[in-house]
Amino acid sequence: MLIQLTMRQVDGLPIPGSPVDGIRIMALLPRTWEKDLTQASGDIVIRVCPDEPTTCARVREQVTEILTNPEVDRWELVSCHTLPHKPLPDELSAVPPCRGTNEEDP
Incomplete structure (x- = not known):
């Protein structure tokens, strides 16, 4: 199951370009979870x-509890949702390859 978490500062003000808090939050998540950090528009995803x-x-529940830690308590979880299934490599092989639009150009 792949889940996307979106966090925003409690006061609503974005911090552009700094991944430090995102890295702190990732470090507090269970270490056995696979994690991928993206930060867009001041939100942490x-x-x-x-x-x-x-x-x-x-x-x-777990993430909300983690966000009570003093080092990241200025962040709140605003979205938590399951992402759609990603096809496995063998499923992708059944899809015909993309064809370019310039195939018939000399």
Whole structure:
């Protein structure tokens, strides 16, 4: 299960370009989760893949609790949702290759 978490500063003011708080939050997440950090528009977006079956609600609980730590308590979780299934490589091989628009050009 791949879950996307979006966090925003409690006061709503973005911090452009600084990944430090995102890295701090990632470090506080369970170490067995796979994690990927993206920071866009001042929000922190982290994609996580928990190591065991869980629910989005349970992940939301864990992250909300993590955000009470003093080093990251200025952030709040504003979105937690499951991302759609990504096709596996063998599923992609069944898709015909893309064709360019200039195929018939000399």
